[in-house]
Each structure stands twice: as C-alpha cells, then as structure tokens.
Amino acid sequence: MLKINPLTAWRLLHGYVKLQTGDWIIQNAANSAAGRAVIQIAHALGYKTVNVVRREELIEELRSEGGDVILLDDENLRNAVKDAIGGAAIRLGLNAVGGESALRLMNCLAPGGTLVSFGAMSLQPLKIPTGLLIFKDLRFRGIWINKWYDNATPAERMAAFNPIFDMAKRRLLLTRVEKSYPLSEAKAALEHAARAQRSGKITFDLAH
Numbered sequence: 001m002l003k004i005n006p007l008t009a010w011r012l013l014h015g016y017v018k019l020q021t022g023d024w025i026i027q028n029a030a031n032s033a034a035g036r037a038v039i040q041i042a043h044a045l046g047y048k049t050v051n052v053v054r055r056e057e058l059i060e061e062l063r064s065e066g067g068d069v070i071l072l073d074d075e076n077l078r079n080a081v082k083d084a085i086g087g088a089a090i091r092l093g094l095n096a097v098g099g100e101s102a103l104r105l106m107n108c109l110a111p112g113g114t115l116v117s118f119g120a121m122s123l124q125p126l127k128i129p130t131g132l133l134i135f136k137d138l139r140f141r142g143i144w145i146n147k148w149y150d151n152a153t154p155a156e157r158m159a160a161f162n163p164i165f166d167m168a169k170r171r172l173l174l175t176r177v178e179k180s181y182p183l184s185e186a187k188a189a190l191e192h193a194a195r196a197q198r199s200g201k202i203t204f205d206l207a208h
C-alpha cells in the first residue's frame, strides 16, 4: 500500500508549497488512509497539521498518531482553527472531500495559499467564491498520483520512496484494515468498502 496513499501524502507535502519546519498545513478526511499518512509524514518532517474530521471519536486517536490539532468539519471551523493555532499562517490545504468541506478549508488558508485536491469523497464539486481569488489570491491544484508516477524519473521516484520505506521499516505508515474477505465474498467486500465510518481498509485474503 506504500505506493498509493503514503506516496500521495509525500507528494502532497513536497510538490506544491515549499514548507519549512514549524509550518502549518490543514487537511480534511484526516482519518482516511491518505490523511493518516499525511499526519505521520508531516510529523516526521517537522510540519504541524490541522486535521479535520467529521466524527468526534477520532480526535484522540489522530492525536496519538501525531496530529497536532484535530477539529470537527463544521461551520465553526475557521474560528476553531484560529483559536487552536493563533495567528499562524496556513499556506497549504489538502482536500479529499470537496463541496462545503473544501470551502471551509479555503477559508482557513492564508493569502496566497494553495489548496491541493486529490479526492472528492462527498461527490460535490469545488465551490470557489470569486473573492477568494481576487482578495486572497488562493491557488488551486490537483494531483493524480498515477500520473505523477508515470512522469517521474527513476531518481524522482526513489527520492519519494526511500524516506517512505525508511518510515515503514520503523513501523510507521501502517495501513489499517477493518476486515479481510476471501475472494468468494467479493460482493460483500465491495459493499463493505463503500460504507462510511470504517476503521480501515477492506482487503482480500488471497490465501482463502
């Protein structure tokens, strides 16, 4: 699984905004596999994360994985972020949800900040108020990791993989699995994978 979500997380933190130690980033769906990889990689690199989730029970869990601030994805987000990090600027937002959630992230970004979209879990399109372009000069980018991989040179690929492999050797970036199914139960597995509020991935157990 390292090639999917951890690699995406690595590129999200390296491909768009030049971050320095102590810089803040913000992300939604922070409990997703990609979000958890972002938390761990950012923590290892010395960046601080504001993690937005839609379930209160995830707050302590994500804190224990290295998340600095964990907040609920609601209309109070902007004020809650201000209360949590004071006047610090957030120059990078990572969006895996779209719709209202993405708009809430945009509103937390500093002028000139960048929102990188890589998922659309809500199936809602981005809504970008013109004022955020005119007055805040926000930038909007997207990533599809397959495309990045295809276009990257072997050296660029290894520059991303080597640190991820090192983290994995230290038992970081582990992918949580909620349930494993035999291939004979493929239909049930797909239905389960489509459910919200999972604690981890649904996998196939090829030994059975």
Ligand SMILES: NC(=O)c1ccc[n+]([C@@H]2O[C@H](COP(=O)([O-])OP(=O)(O)OC[C@H]3O[C@@H](n4cnc5c(N)ncnc54)[C@H](OP(=O)(O)O)[C@@H]3O)[C@@H](O)[C@H]2O)c1
Binding pocket: 004, 005, 008, 029, 030, 031, 032, 033, 034, 035, 054, 055, 096, 097, 117, 118, 119, 120, 121, 122, 123, 143, 144, 145, 146, 195, 196, 197, 198, 200, 201
């Ligand atoms: N562009 C790329 O190259 C790339 C690479 C990797 C991943 N992705 C995308 O990144 C996203 C996350 O992937 P993942 O494998 O990390 O996911 P995952 O582990 O399966 O987690 C899914 C996440 O989405 C949230 N969610 C589900 N339905 C939602 C809804 N209707 N509104 C808001 N949030 C919702 C879940 O919240 P709850 O737990 O509260 O249900 C959970 O945080 C996916 O869209 C995936 O396609 C893209």
